[in-house]
Amino acid sequence: MFNARRNVFQLTSRVLTASREAAQTCAKSTFATHRGAALEVAPLNSTKLSSVKNGQGWTALTFAAAGLAAAASQMSPVGDCAGGEGKGSAAAGLKPGKASANPTVVFVLGGPGAGKGTQCSNIVRDYGFCHLSAGDLLRAHMKSGSKDGNMVAEMIKNGQIVPSEVTILLLQKAMKESGKDKFLIDGFPRNAENRDAFEKVMGFDCDFVLFFDCPEDVMETRLLGRNEGRTDDNIESIRKRFKVFIESSMPVVQYYESLGKVNRVIANKSPEAVYADTKKLFDPYLKESALKATTKLLASIDASDWDTYRGLLDSGLTAFEPEAKGHLVEGIPFHQYLFAQAQALPPTSSKIPPVMSTMSTPKVTLLGGGSSALVTYTRLIQRPGAMLINPPSESDETSKQSPPGWWHPAPQPQTSTSSGPTASFVGPPTTQSVQETRVWERCDDSSGVAWKLMHFHRS
Ligand SMILES: Nc1ncnc2c1ncn2[C@@H]1O[C@H](COP(=O)(O)OP(=O)(O)OP(=O)(O)O)[C@@H](O)[C@H]1O
Numbered sequence: 001m002f003n004a005r006r007n008v009f010q011l012t013s014r015v016l017t018a019s020r021e022a023a024q025t026c027a028k029s030t031f032a033t034h035r036g037a038a039l040e041v042a043p044l045n046s047t048k049l050s051s052v053k054n055g056q057g058w059t060a061l062t063f064a065a066a067g068l069a070a071a072a073s074q075m076s077p078v079g080d081c082a083g084g085e086g087k088g089s090a091a092a093g094l095k096p097g098k099a100s101a102n103p104t105v106v107f108v109l110g111g112p113g114a115g116k117g118t119q120c121s122n123i124v125r126d127y128g129f130c131h132l133s134a135g136d137l138l139r140a141h142m143k144s145g146s147k148d149g150n151m152v153a154e155m156i157k158n159g160q161i162v163p164s165e166v167t168i169l170l171l172q173k174a175m176k177e178s179g180k181d182k183f184l185i186d187g188f189p190r191n192a193e194n195r196d197a198f199e200k201v202m203g204f205d206c207d208f209v210l211f212f213d214c215p216e217d218v219m220e221t222r223l224l225g226r227n228e229g230r231t232d233d234n235i236e237s238i239r240k241r242f243k244v245f246i247e248s249s250m251p252v253v254q255y256y257e258s259l260g261k262v263n264r265v266i267a268n269k270s271p272e273a274v275y276a277d278t279k280k281l282f283d284p285y286l287k288e289s290a291l292k293a294t295t296k297l298l299a300s301i302d303a304s305d306w307d308t309y310r311g312l313l314d315s316g317l318t319a320f321e322p323e324a325k326g327h328l329v330e331g332i333p334f335h336q337y338l339f340a341q342a343q344a345l346p347p348t349s350s351k352i353p354p355v356m357s358t359m360s361t362p363k364v365t366l367l368g369g370g371s372s373a374l375v376t377y378t379r380l381i382q383r384p385g386a387m388l389i390n391p392p393s394e395s396d397e398t399s400k401q402s403p404p405g406w407w408h409p410a411p412q413p414q415t416s417t418s419s420g421p422t423a424s425f426v427g428p429p430t431t432q433s434v435q436e437t438r439v440w441e442r443c444d445d446s447s448g449v450a451w452k453l454m455h456f457h458r459s
């Protein structure tokens with residue numbers, strides 16, 4: 001006979017190491033994607049994080065990291081950098097309040113036939129989440145000829161809850177293999193023990209519970225009409241499933257309700273009407289990703305990292321910026337030329353980043369049902385002072401240079417083998433403020449939601 005309690009314990013201790021490794025991998029890749037690679041390799045160990053809560057509940061983070069530009073240049077060698085919209089600089093940043101590198105998990109709960117799977121397909125299409133149905137994973141497991149397949153088949157037919165260790169291992173494997181970081185976990189956790197084991201094994205909990213609330217008679221009619229050949233879509237199994245749902249699964253919903261983590265959607269409406277209510281809950285994730293793209297773009301400008309910057313641009317990019325003297329510039333070369341200027345500068349001997357941008361009061365508006373995003377903010381640009389090229393003796397004023405225009409490109413950090421002219425800075429430090437508007441268009445890839453910059457406007 002299956003000893004669920006003992007096996008859960010074994011599973012918990014066995015999988016903790018793996019999940020810790022997974023969490024570390026995930027943390028690394030999240031950082032690498034968004035900006036943290038720079039943080040990890042920052043050579044000066046002086047990364048200072050200051051945070052500001054703004055009206056939208058976002059936390060503005062300024063990465064006052066002397067190492068950011070240097071780290072970015074390690075990722076993208078000096079010779080590869082050309083300049084961009086281009087102002088050489090150091091670092092800019094803004095992240096949503098969520099501090100953890102854990103994946104985003106939404107538990108999708110509701111009675112059998114409430115429409116969880118139907119709505120999850122819509123969310124996957126529009127928001128790039130990975131949908132993992134615990135029931136589907138168990139059914140595939142049951143058919144795979146595994147040694148506990150018969151037990152799982154019998155339990156599904158009777159509407160019973162399969163032991164946590166089986167389900168959680170399947171979920172964990174699927175999460176790892178997906179390569180994604182945002183998950184809809186559908187039909188799980190089914191009881192308190194499932195919930196507890198998930199948190200222990202994975203080391204994190206859900207962001208929220210999406211609960212589809214539907215009367216039993218409606219669900220029964222739907223299930224009897226589903227016609228997908230499921231062994232449990234018959235009236236006998238359906239009644240058992242309803243009973244298990246009320247007795248074991250509803251307490252999970254109530255538990256999350258006590259934590260204020262349940263978003264209840266009335267599911268006794270047309271699929272379209274249910275989705276209209278559901279989709280509102282996911283718009284913040286799309287806004288977050290558009291903001292992350294903007295953060296990454298500013299960091300690449302600050303670091304004169306042309307490769308990263310170019311990767312975020314649409315080839316038909318249009319722009320109004322002061323450098324274009326009132327003209328609408330179309331295409332890439334104008335921006336590439338500005339990055340190239342940074343490349344031509346001598347390396348800096350200063351340990352202070354040449355430029356640091358901070359995004360203040362950002363606002364993201366989704367357009368076209370989320371196919372585009374308009375990001376507006378004020379950008380604060382700090383510099384350590386005027387740049388000196390090859391500073392000779394203090395009495396020689398001729399080599400002093402003022403920052404050209406509203407920006408100056410970031411010189412690359414000096415390497416130990418550098419010879420020839422160098423750049424350094426003389427005070428006083430300055431802060432400039434410009435208003436920027438950026439229009440992003442969705443161009444999702446295999447890892448999920450992705451954005452390309454179509455247009456920007458800087459005051
Ligand atoms: N809002 C709706 N109105 C009418 N029919 C619906 C609605 N949503 C889903 N259905 C239909 O009801 C059936 C059950 O839907 P679905 O499979 O999405 O439910 P579920 O909650 O995932 O079920 P289970 O828990 O059994 O996996 C399907 O045939 C689906 O097409």
Ligand SMILES: O=c1ccn([C@@H]2O[C@H](COP(=O)(O)O)[C@@H](O)[C@H]2O)c(=O)[nH]1
Pocket residue numbers: 112133134135136138155156157158159160161162163167186187188189190232241
């Ligand atoms: O976490 C879970 C999820 C599902 N089960 C079993 O599978 C069936 C069918 O689940 P659906 O969500 O309707 O696809 C369910 O009745 C359980 O027997 C489970 O044990 N644990």
